[in-house]
Amino acid sequence: MDLSSNAFDGECREPIAPARLARIPKAYTTRFVAESINQDATGYHLLSGDSIKPQAGDVVIARVTEIGKHARLESPVSRRQLLFPGQEIMVAYGNRYAPDQFLAYVPESLEPCSLIAGGGIAGAVKEMHASIDAATSIEPIGLLADEQGVVNLSRFAPLSVDAPSVAAVNAVGSARPRVIAVLGTSMNSGKSTTLGCLVNGLTNAGLNVAAGKATGTGAGNDPNLFHDGGATRVVDFTDFGYPTTFLLDYETVRGLLSSMIQELSAAVDGTAPDVVVIEIADGVYQGETSRLLADPIYASLVDATIFAAADALGAVAGLDVLQRAKVNVAAVSGLVTASPLASAEAQSVLPVQLINTYDLCNAEVAQGIIDDLAVRA
Known part of the structure; x- marks a missing residue:
């Protein structure tokens, strides 16, 4: 192995052969870096050593040491690649907030850590849900670098975050599109399915719909769902160079929301x-x-919100939180509507309409949400 080291900073550089780099399975989160490597895999090397401190978005080449929760790695085109012990993979460091899975952070060094999301996120697990398997273990070999330095997703991303600006969104056109947000009680409350069905219903109504995911953990499932629903354009936070949005500074989160709406408009x-x-x-x-909902920029950018809830109590409590934040909630939907009993409980006490998730695919139902906005305007 041809290694050179810097005795002053403890940094080691290992050239990585183009053939080796080309054959390493790459993650969805690293897809824009992967595109660049596919065009030219020369000029890259690996950085390792005691002085290396990873940052969110840094691309790392790691070796799989033990298969756990995530036995497959989502590829740049969303194919589920089966993982094997001893295999090298290309993923990105990131923080993760997932109540049903892991709470994890970017580690302080190139210490052994975990694959904390199938879309390709490396992190150190601090807490995990009691019902799931331990995370897949990985051993970082080195940060991927080129002549410009460490390869970070932000450098290869096609979009960038601007300062939060309602004026910029409004300047897109004299009659900017309606903006509807979908959020929920928790992870797995039916948000993405609700949004996908809404996109489908609006498309069935003859409308041109663009869709995005402003916060979360990088993966291709949701963008692909939005495309399948009929969205003419889809972007998410990974298109702006972020593997996840957990622990981003708040100004970046605000800017991400307004920049995404501006881009999609x-x-x-x-x-x-x-x-x-x-x-x-x-x-x-x-x-x-929570901070976004309390921020005046949310009400300025978003015309209506559809709230996805997992059960009747969550629907009522969540709606109360949103209304106290002066958020315009057009309807409640989500996992609660999978149960006729839970739906009946919720509708008996909700002051807004409860819409079955898959009823949102109906053109008249989806169009009705837009028509209600016109009446309120």
Whole structure:
């Protein structure tokens, strides 16, 4: 192995052969870096040593040491690649907040850590849900670097975050598209399915719909669902260079929301969308989500919110939180509607309409949400 070291900073550099780099399975989160490598895999090396301190978004080459919760790695095109012990993989460091899975952070060094999300996130697990398997263990070999330094996702991302600006969103056109946000009580409350069905219903109504995911953990499932629902354009936070949004500074989170809405509101090939639909991950008590809801910029950018709940009590309590934050809730939907009994409980006490998730695919139902906005305006 051809290694050179710097005795002053404890940094080791290992050239990585193009053939080796090309054959390493790459994660969805690293897809823009992977595109660059596919064009030219020369000029890369690995950085390791005691002085190396990873940052969120840094790309790392790691070796799988033990298979756990995530036995497959989502590829740049969302194929589920089976993992094998001893295999090298290319993933990105990130923090993760997932109540049903892991609470994890970017480690302080290139110490052994875990694959904390199938989309390709490396992190050190601090807590985990009692019902799941331990995370897949990985051993970082080194940070991927080139002549410009450490390869970070932000450098290869096609989009960038601007300062939060309602004016910039409004300047997209004299009649900007309606913006609807979907959020929920928690992880797995039915947010993404609700948004996908809403996109489908609006598309069935003859509307041009753009969709995005503003916060969460990088993976291709939700963007692909939005595409399948009929969205003419889809972006998420990974397109802006973030593997996850947990622990991003709040100004970046605000800027990400407004930049995403601005990007999705713009005309493509001369055609602007009629509606922009945005998913905001996790529950109303999650840090970044809670701050967004309390921020005046949310009400300025978002015309209506659909709230996905897992059960009747969550629907009522969550709606109360949103209404106290002066959020305009158009409807409640989500996992609660999978149960007729839970739906009946919720509808008997909710002051807003409860819409079955899959009823949102109906053109008249989806169009009715837009029509209600026009009446209120």
